[in-house]
Amino acid sequence: MDWFTSHLDDVWRLSVIHAYLAGIPLLLGLVVALPLGWLARRFSWAYPPLIIGTGLLYTLPSLAVFILLPGILHTQILDPVNVLVAMTVYTVALLVRTVADGLGAIPDDVRLAANAMGYRPVRRLLGVELPLAVPVISAGLRVAAVSNVSIVSVAAIIGVEQLGSLFTDGFNRDFFAPIVTGIIACGVLSLLFDVVIVVVTRLLTPWTRARAAS
Amino acid sequence: MIRFESVTKEFPDGTVAVDALSLTAPTGKITVLVGPSGCGKTTSLRMINRMIEPTGGRILIDDRDTSTIDAAELRRGIGYVIQHAGLFPHRTILANITTVPLLLGWDKARATSHALELMDRVGLPQSFAKRYPSQLSGGQQQRVGVARALAADPPVMLMDEPFSAVDPIVREQLQDEFLRLQEEIGTTIVFVTHDIDEAIKLGDQVAVLRVGGRLAQLAAPEELLSRPVDDFVADFVGRDRGYRTLGFRTAPFPTSSEPTVRLGASAADARGVTDDPWVLVLDDDDHPVGWVERERLDGTVTRDALHRGGTVASTDGPLRQALDAALSAPSGRGVIVGPDGVFVGTVRARDLIEPIEASAARERAASSADASGDEAGEGAGEGIVVAEPKAL
Numbered sequence: 319m320d321w322f323t324s325h326l327d328d329v330w331r332l333s334v335i336h337a338y339l340a341g342i343p344l345l346l347g348l349v350v351a352l353p354l355g356w357l358a359r360r361f362s363w364a365y366p367p368l369i370i371g372t373g374l375l376y377t378l379p380s381l382a383v384f385i386l387l388p389g390i391l392h393t394q395i396l397d398p399v400n401v402l403v404a405m406t407v408y409t410v411a412l413l414v415r416t417v418a419d420g421l422g423a424i425p426d427d428v429r430l431a432a433n434a435m436g437y438r439p440v441r442r443l444l445g446v447e448l449p450l451a452v453p454v455i456s457a458g459l460r461v462a463a464v465s466n467v468s469i470v471s472v473a474a475i476i477g478v479e480q481l482g483s484l485f486t487d488g489f490n491r492d493f494f495a496p497i498v499t500g501i502i503a504c505g506v507l508s509l510l511f512d513v514v515i516v517v518v519t520r521l522l523t524p525w526t527r528a529r530a531a532s
Numbered sequence: 533m534i535r536f537e538s539v540t541k542e543f544p545d546g547t548v549a550v551d552a553l554s555l556t557a558p559t560g561k562i563t564v565l566v567g568p569s570g571c572g573k574t575t576s577l578r579m580i581n582r583m584i585e586p587t588g589g590r591i592l593i594d595d596r597d598t599s600t601i602d603a604a605e606l607r608r609g610i611g612y613v614i615q616h617a618g619l620f621p622h623r624t625i626l627a628n629i630t631t632v633p634l635l636l637g638w639d640k641a642r643a644t645s646h647a648l649e650l651m652d653r654v655g656l657p658q659s660f661a662k663r664y665p666s667q668l669s670g671g672q673q674q675r676v677g678v679a680r681a682l683a684a685d686p687p688v689m690l691m692d693e694p695f696s697a698v699d700p701i702v703r704e705q706l707q708d709e710f711l712r713l714q715e716e717i718g719t720t721i722v723f724v725t726h727d728i729d730e731a732i733k734l735g736d737q738v739a740v741l742r743v744g745g746r747l748a749q750l751a752a753p754e755e756l757l758s759r760p761v762d763d764f765v766a767d768f769v770g771r772d773r774g775y776r777t778l779g780f781r782t783a784p785f786p787t788s789s790e791p792t793v794r795l796g797a798s799a800a801d802a803r804g805v806t807d808d809p810w811v812l813v814l815d816d817d818d819h820p821v822g823w824v825e826r827e828r829l830d831g832t833v834t835r836d837a838l839h840r841g842g843t844v845a846s847t848d849g850p851l852r853q854a855l856d857a858a859l860s861a862p863s864g865r866g867v868i869v870g871p872d873g874v875f876v877g878t879v880r881a882r883d884l885i886e887p888i889e890a891s892a893a894r895e896r897a898a899s900s901a902d903a904s905g906d907e908a909g910e911g912a913g914e915g916i917v918v919a920e921p922k923a924l
Binding site for chain 2: 528
């Protein structure tokens with residue numbers, strides 16, 4: 319407890335960096351996954367390669383990715399861009415299937431009605447399909463958020479500072495206080511992400527609670 | 533007017549869903565496509581708004597070949613109602629109804645006020661405007677479906693088994709309201725159903741399709757009942773054809789005077805008007821409300837004491853209604869009212885046989901005139917509304 323109170327500034331600073339490194343890729347990953355998921359749903363031949371291919375990305379060991387990315391991107395090893403790109407890849411890996419399945423779960427009669435009323439494909443996607451897929455996509459996003467918060471900490475091994483640095487610090491000094499602090503801070507951060515996603519989802523889907531209100 | 537010109541749909545696997553179908557759906561009338569499953573009725577419907585493209589022939593709407601019109605534009609001009617309504621679950625009732633007007637670029641105020649007006653017309657309270665579809669019953673959702681299809685005042689409306697997913701009582705109510713609405717708006721409607729009774733009730737003309745998408749018979753409902761062209765149509769139309777035909781025939785018939793009492797009269801008064809075991813009760817506006825059994829009367833004549841089995845027929849209604857009134861009355865005397873609902877008299881079943889036979893004879897004479905070359909009287913000209921007898 320003494321260690322925590324005396325290092326409050328450090329913990330706060332590392333938390334902010336951690337949130338940035340885990341959160342921005344969540345948004346970027348969603349932006350990339352939406353068109354890919356749509357493609358997988360729109361063209362049945364594209365579904366297996368896209369879903370299997372992006373799913374395999376998640377099996378890449380994060381440490382190896384952090385080490386190899388600078389060579390591919392021509393960046394410095396300590397550049398946070400490496401972490402952002404890696405985490406975006408993991409987010410995409412988790413979300414493409416979610417987006418495809420979310421779009422696929424829309425009732426046939428709703429899709430039929432939209433076509434029959436003269437919707438063109440893009441407007442139908444934005445006005446009907448995507449809003450209806452929000453609950454499913456949101457569920458995937460919550461998993462990705464927790465996964466990101468956890469994986470980002472590995473980047474401490476290559477020297478990119480964030481809450482993971484508390485683990486390497488504690489390990490090097492054989493000292494538990496920073497490790498426990500890091501675990502708790504990661505937990506709190508995951509919870510915050512979750513709350514934000516849930517609140518935004520609720521705002522976007524008033525219709526899902528309509529039955530209860532009636 | 534919608535014209536099918538030898539329209540064929542062959543699917544890639546070689547199945548022929550619709551085979552050289554030619555028919556015309558006249559402007560302002562309800563054309564019903566009916567047949568067993570696999571007869572291509574839904575495929576035919578969806579070819580009209582190009583949800584399915586024909587592989588042969590043409591479909592013209594007001595003499596314009598639909599294949600030359602952009603599919604999305606074409607669909608915005610055609611109302612479409614499907615079985616489970618297909619409402620957008622994420623949009624309020626109001627937003628659902630304004631969908632097509634907004635796609636067409638109407639300004640929001642105009643779309644909204646028109647939508648509220650339509651809600652009124654289809655019998656939905658305006659307080660539903662801000663609700664979501666999941667908060668409505670199946671029948672209410674289907675009303676929204678109809679309002680949504682009509683929202684941009686389309687000259688043509690397609691309906692694919694719109695009433696088959698709701699329970700029988702609601703279905704009948706929706707059908708009656710639909711007929712009333714159609715009388716007001718006079719849209720050109722193509723209606724698909726597998727239910728021959730619904731087809732006969734709603735159609736100005738009925739197209740019976742057989743499996744494989746071939747037209748078996750296109751006729752006004754009455755003609756379908758009285759003159760099915762072959763065994764398939766006769767079977768499909770079903771039993772009681774002769775009796776059901778009476779639903780389309782009117783003829784003058786004699787009524788007898790009937791002693792009556794008013795609601796609230798004393799038992800003694802009721803016993804005094806007649807020796808018959810059953811006495812007819814009227815309300816203060818001379819509308820019949822039911823029969824009471826003389827012997828069981830006690831105190832005054834109240835609504836609770838009324839027998840509820842009898843139906844009421846109108847002097848200008850179909851003969852089926854009058855016959856049903858006679859058969860359903862506990863006294864054996866059918867209650868007949870004028871067009872204004874005021875009691876006129878009663879009729880016995882035996883007094884209806886002669887008018888029925890006379891009207892059948894007239895019908896036979898007319899059809900032999902048709903057969904001898906005069907086609908003018910044939911076809912689906914008249915708008916026919918079957919008024920079901922009201923229960924007492």
